[in-house]
Amino acid sequence: MPEGFTLVIAHRGACGYLPEHTLEAKAYAHALGADYVEQDVVATRDDELIVMHDIHLDRVTNVADLYPDRHRADGRFYARDFDLAEIRHLSVWERRGEDGETAVFPNRYSSVPGRFRVSTLREEIRLIQGLNHSTGRNVGIYSEIKRPAWHRNEDSDISRQVIQLLDDLGYRSKKDACYLQCFDAAEVRRIRHDLGCQLKMVQLIGENAWGEADTDFDELRTPAGLQRLAKTVDGIGPSLSHLVTLSDIDGSPVSLGLVTAAHAVGLTVHPYTFRVEQLVPGFDSLGEMVRWCVDELQIDGLFTDFPDQALAVI
């Protein structure tokens, strides 16, 4: 069910302004007025749940400096190979590219290491709950289970753990300010139908080429795929590229019809990712892009690195 207005989901926190997934970025997102704050979740060696976008630690921390020998054969440093106590020593910095040096978004927060730390899912949710208490607001939790099949191969049932933790912290029904999201469609069905999760759930939709999950995302976007999804989830989280294209005639933005098709089977639509650095061609500003998607497509929510800029036009 739509909530009656367009939800602003702080993607990895207010990561347009502070290093992604730090508590600082989450507190700032809360202060800027986001409706929901996103957590990506991966598991450590000692089965702690931490908030981290990648199963790797090396793009956003100094893990290679502190633990130079702890990479796998592919040269990457995996959160699953470290205990939480070790991960707590890491400094988090602004995301870097494959060379480990260049900032992915050079105009964002300085990539010089600061006192930023990796936090656990529990710590982050407690922070948001504390801020909700002190501000009288009810900012929600929007957690993504990362790479569940990979985790299972590493002897981690991350989905079961996340659901249990959310339950412990008071999130267990659709009335609660909490969404659970995942790219892996088989896992989404398992979470709902086998593990009995009653939370609002969102099926993320990516590109098959990303290799994010053993899921045919192209099929999910068909009418039959959407109809089947509606038996399991409350909404979909597609890429912006699935929603809008440019007119052959005048180059103006045109709907691809996915939002209408999803609404027709009762699914809400929360697209990703609204960034000033990655405007869809045809738009001159983030505000203009948000306004068009709200007015023309009638999206129900959006993931953005800049929650204040989205809120300014909603």
Ligand code: CA
């Ligand atoms: Ca995510």
